[in-house]
Amino acid sequence: MQNEVENNLAKxxxxxxxxxxxxxxKWSKEFPESATEIIAYAQYRFETSGPDLVEEQATKWxxxxxxxxxxxxxxxxxxPETAPLxxxxxxxxxxxxxxxxxxxxxxxxxxxxxxxxRRLIEPTGIPGELKSAIADVIDSTPAAIERFLSAQPRLAAxxxxxxxxxxxxxxxxxxxEAITASEDMSPEQKAYWIEASRKSGE
Amino acid sequence: xxxxxxxxxxLNRDYSRExxxxxxxxxxxxxxxxxxxxxxxxxxxxxxxxxxxxAMVYFVRHFVCLTDNxxxxxxxxxxxxxSTRSITKKLYSTVPNKDNVEDLSDELITRLYSEWLSVDAxxxxxxxxxxxxxxxxxxxxxxxxxxxxxAENGMPAPTEDFSESDQWAAIPDKSATMPFERxxxxxxxxxxxxxxxxxIFLYRIEKWSEEKIAExxxxxxxxxxxxxxxxxxxxxxxxxxxx
Numbered sequence: 001m002q003n004e005v006e007n008n009l010a011k012x013x014x015x016x017x018x019x020x021x022x023x024x025x026k027w028s029k030e031f032p033e034s035a036t037e038i039i040a041y042a043q044y045r046f047e048t049s050g051p052d053l054v055e056e057q058a059t060k061w062x063x064x065x066x067x068x069x070x071x072x073x074x075x076x077x078x079x080p081e082t083a084p085l086x087x088x089x090x091x092x093x094x095x096x097x098x099x100x101x102x103x104x105x106x107x108x109x110x111x112x113x114x115x116x117x118r119r120l121i122e123p124t125g126i127p128g129e130l131k132s133a134i135a136d137v138i139d140s141t142p143a144a145i146e147r148f149l150s151a152q153p154r155l156a157a158x159x160x161x162x163x164x165x166x167x168x169x170x171x172x173x174x175x176x177e178a179i180t181a182s183e184d185m186s187p188e189q190k191a192y193w194i195e196a197s198r199k200s201g202e
Numbered sequence: 203x204x205x206x207x208x209x210x211x212x213l214n215r216d217y218s219r220e221x222x223x224x225x226x227x228x229x230x231x232x233x234x235x236x237x238x239x240x241x242x243x244x245x246x247x248x249x250x251x252x253x254x255x256x257a258m259v260y261f262v263r264h265f266v267c268l269t270d271n272x273x274x275x276x277x278x279x280x281x282x283x284x285s286t287r288s289i290t291k292k293l294y295s296t297v298p299n300k301d302n303v304e305d306l307s308d309e310l311i312t313r314l315y316s317e318w319l320s321v322d323a324x325x326x327x328x329x330x331x332x333x334x335x336x337x338x339x340x341x342x343x344x345x346x347x348x349x350x351x352x353a354e355n356g357m358p359a360p361t362e363d364f365s366e367s368d369q370w371a372a373i374p375d376k377s378a379t380m381p382f383e384r385x386x387x388x389x390x391x392x393x394x395x396x397x398x399x400x401x402i403f404l405y406r407i408e409k410w411s412e413e414k415i416a417e418x419x420x421x422x423x424x425x426x427x428x429x430x431x432x433x434x435x436x437x438x439x440x441x442x443x444x445x
Binding site: 042128 | 293311
């Protein structure tokens, strides 16, 4: 999905750069799965097509941006190399949050949190916004969250199996399916995360 | 240290690496350390001889694979120096409240660094079309900012309960959009709530019919007219304010 969006945006970008007349209706019909992104991109191109800033103003903004870039770099470089994250819920406990309060801060249901904890959701469909939010709340990094969510699914911690064959976890669900099936989330929360998932294309 | 073994594997995309990028990577790999860093550190964004930004991201990711983070950061610093002017222009044009530009810059930079330093295949398009990825990253940050702003401003979705006479008169003929109006709309779009901005863009700039916009947004034409009416009110207020 993300590949599709990127490929289609690359085609549209090349058409703009070549000075072609863009018929958005035609483009959105040709690539219906990327129509929302195509239109948002066209609007963004229009918004950013104004005249250049005057040099003095541009230099001021460049300085600000470079200063922020240096600060972010410094923060990321000084972040300690932490041990791999092995549980979202344990990490939340370390910062004084119960599973319920973690779910509340993330604006998801506790059932969804449990699915994330057990990695029962396809990691590529989880919006970057949710990964960043988890990292913020449990004082981790988006990269660490990404590594955690991309690992193998696991069994419930308190499961008690007596079978002679090794237990297997269920197949992973898509993010949208999991959100839709979460009975403890409000329609607004579901709509928000489904939209975020579609928009991020991740 | 520069990478000693690098492969330019073919990526599974509609697009492949630009020949210029392949050439830059190949050439840089043949250089001695000092020469390599001299080329990579060329931060003049107007210099056509500088390595392509796609090639630079390639080296960031390659250094990460070699666990040479210091070199990866050194290349990142050069990428930022080269691309800052274009990024700030885009941010400045699309964020009306300049007080927010710093926060948005932080959010954008964190995302850029995370993606460049990630060896995850889903971020490899940076090595193929740098500016497409950059535009997408800026757009994502911007849309998130606008959604939060609209929620904080309590922007209710338009309903269909305006009286007929109220709503029809305020919508101008879309065919009458003059060049100076395009410029005014361009500078005002960033101030409008997200959905109003989209509707006014499609109607006044792209000349879509109300029916077509309604179909895209999955609402009725009446709702679109209400968006238009409100957007025009906002536009008028903004334009009067600017005078």
